[in-house]
Amino acid sequence: MALAAAAAAAAAAAVSFPPLLSRPAACVLLRCGRHRRLPPLLLRAASSSTSSAPDFNITFAEPTAPAPSKPKPSSPAPSAEQVVPWIVRGEDGKPSMRTAPPPDVLQAIALAEAEAKKAKKDPRRSHKGAAALATPVANAKVRERKAAPATAPPKFSKAARRFYNENIKEHEPQRLAKVLAAAGVASRRTCEELIFQGKVTVNGSVCTAPQTKVDISKDSIYVNGNRISKKLPPKLYFAVNKPKGYICSCGEPKSIISLFDDYLKGWNKIQPGVPKPRLFTVGRLDVATSGLIIITNDGEFAQKLSHPSSNIMKEYVVTIDGPVHRNHLIAISEGTKIDGVKCIPDLVEPLDVQSNTKRTRIRIAVHEGRNHEVRELVQNAGLEVYALKRVRIGRFRLSPDLGIGKFVELKQTDLKSLEGKK
Known part of the structure; x- marks a missing residue:
């Protein structure tokens, strides 16, 4: 017991190093060749003035006597007394040390554990756990991708665009006057005059509006009693x-x-x-x-x-x-x-x-x-x-x-x- 008490007293003396040392005392300790050199942190603390306060509010518990040795269990369990320090910046802007993690970290850990449990049941949910811990910037990018259209319009080759213009675009609904001019009836202005005069019928009804949209491949168009062909001549x-x-x-x-x-x-x-x-x-x-x-x-x-x-x-x-x-x-x-x-x-x-x-x-x-x-x-x-x-x-x-x-x-x-x- 006497040896244990002496060891505890030595440990307490080593930890509780006096925060304020005069410059000559520090120099004596440094020049002593048989003693070990002090760490830089303690040197800065020793050379600082007494009016400056430390940034971290760190305190140490009183040394306790070691408990009597017990036989080691078969399966080693984690010690309940082990504490992981968390350095958190408070509202005043100064950092402080805490024994418990911040609430947002606890929430993220809880979400990750919940997603891990769901992933075991459904493997398709495994990728969502990482999204819960993503930064706000990454979450914003995910929301932008969801809001953006699923696929961008593809870029076709020149041959594909030419085929579309020659074989597909021409069969889309177009204005009646334009269709008649493309079919070779007359000029566009003359075709408009024929429409106004009531000489053009679309699907059996007289049409007097040149801007009427028609599909030459589906609609039946007559001009002066003559039916317009379903095909248009090629562009020459x-x-x-x-x-x-x-x-x-x-x-x-x-x-x-x-x-x-x-x-x-x-x-x-x-x-x-x-x-x-x-x-x-x-x-x-x-x-x-x-x-x-x-x-x-x-x-x-x-x-x-x-x-x-x-x-x-x-x-x-x-x-x-x-x-x-x-x-x-x-x-x-x-x-x-x-x-x-x-x-x-x-x-x-x-x-x-x-x-x-x-x-x-x-x-x-x-x-x-x-x-x-x-x-x-x-x-x-x-x-x-x-x-x-x-x-x-x-x-x-x-x-x-x-x-x-x-x-x-x-x-x-x-x-x-x-x-x-x-």
């Missing part, structure tokens, strides 16, 4: 080398569309069972102008290509009757007013004189495409136009191998070039 695109003296209006004796008479006569052999397309020009060239012009039956494409807002550049070659000087080129490049709007060309450049003629040629590029714009620019500079030919639209240039009055069908790459895309 042609580049034509327009001859001088032809006009762009449809139905005229010397119209550009008349150049396709032989092609349309053999249509039933090329596309049996498919109605003939109604072709028209994209934009216009006056009767005295020759060169590149686009023919199609796609109204949306024609509107997009010919509208001034598209800012698609068009290049012309102007043959001048008479000499051309530098001041003429400067006057053309400065622009002129057309219908009250100042039009300035994008490019003015003289070309080499051809061997078979002595007339001067000028390359002029514009993007607005106003009526007679190039002729007005040249005449305003004091020059006389002998011949005018369009050679380029966007990035698509008229092939020199394409003869006058001939046409060639365009591919998808050519259509992108017309819009100025690479």
Whole structure:
């Protein structure tokens, strides 16, 4: 018993080290070679002033005499006296030590134990236990994923989109006037007039509203007693080398569309069972102008290509009757007013004189495409136009191998070039 009491007293003396030491006493302890060096924490405590209070409110229990030794049980049980310290920051902002865990940790542990019990019964619930201990940021992300749509729209390839546009999109319900124009009845404006006049019936009833949505593959549509085919003609695109003296209006004796008479006569052999397309020009060239012009039956494409807002550049070659000087080129490049709007060309450049003629040629590029714009620019500079030919639209240039009055069908790459895309 005496030995046990002496050991307890030594332990108490070692723990209860005096919190305040004078600097000389600390130095004596440090310089003593036979004693062990003090820990850094005790050195800082020893050198601090008496007025500073410790951050942690830590107290130690009174030493107790060791209990008499007992035989070890067969299965070791955890000691009830073992305490796990928890350092918690209080409302005043100072940390303190506690013997019990915080309430939120106890709640998280209880939820985890409950989920573990459920997971034993149902293995599909095993992943929910981890979600209970997740941080608020992770929980917010989970809620965002639940609120977001299940799947994002897939990105299809170009071939898939082209197949959809050609085979599926065309059969969706569309406006009646648009369907009649696509079926080759007449222009969209003329089709609207036919609808207003009561000459169009849909499923046996007269329809006088052009915006009525119809499905040509399901609805029965008649115009002037003639039934519209369930199939629509395919979209066609042609580049034509327009001859001088032809006009762009449809139905005229010397119209550009008349150049396709032989092609349309053999249509039933090329596309049996498919109605003939109604072709028209994209934009216009006056009767005295020759060169590149686009023919199609796609109204949306024609509107997009010919509208001034598209800012698609068009290049012309102007043959001048008479000499051309530098001041003429400067006057053309400065622009002129057309219908009250100042039009300035994008490019003015003289070309080499051809061997078979002595007339001067000028390359002029514009993007607005106003009526007679190039002729007005040249005449305003004091020059006389002998011949005018369009050679380029966007990035698509008229092939020199394409003869006058001939046409060639365009591919998808050519259509992108017309819009100025690479």
